Amino acid sequence: MAATLNEVMRNTLDNLTGADFKRFKHYLRDQGGFAWGKLEKADRDDTVDMMVQANSMGAGGVMLTILQKMKHNQLAMDLERDLAKLGGQPCPPWQAGEGANAQQGGGQEFFRKHKWDLETRLGVLPPLLIELERYGVLSRLEREQVLCKPTSQEKNHVLLDMIERKGAVAQEKFYEALQAHEKYLVQDLQQSAM
Secondary structure: OOOOHHHHHHHHHHOOOHHHHHHHHHHHHHHHOOOHHHHHHOOHHHHHHHHHHHHHHHHHHHHHHHHHHOOOHHHHHHHHHHHHHHOOOOOOHHHOOOOOOOHHHHHHHHHHHHHHHHHHHOOOOHHHHHHHHHHOOOOHHHHHHHHOOOOHHHHHHHHHHHHHHHOHHHHHHHHHHHHHHOHHHHHHHHHHOO
């Protein structure tokens, strides 16, 4: 019987000592915008469930990135091998070739390349903001901070600064939400970059 994504991730976390698991959760909080109150009390199973719920199939890539930051290179290589066996996993950003439309790395690269265009061209924000709040990228307070700005460009500027400060995972989630709510803008920006 083939392993599931959750099983692969749980098995990986089982290889971390208690101190390393706590440090992993700190990295996860910093990278993924998870509330420390939930993560602090979470065991390995709960942590995997939260990661998969927030990141769906990208959760393995998030775990891989954190393990590499922690210098658990062998564990990261084992996880990468196990994720590849699952199939259908997004390619990690360092393996995505030129022009590949991978979920991992694609959003971060898109954000970096098109941040200034997005500031002036983003359209109706409320559905996008609600999606980002649902993903856990934005809090309700942050969503309100964006919406209280008087002009569209100021709203876009505040939103994009928040996303940039939150790092790679937030940028990936922003890209996913943008594809769902502004797919023609995404296509136009990608075409103009070619």
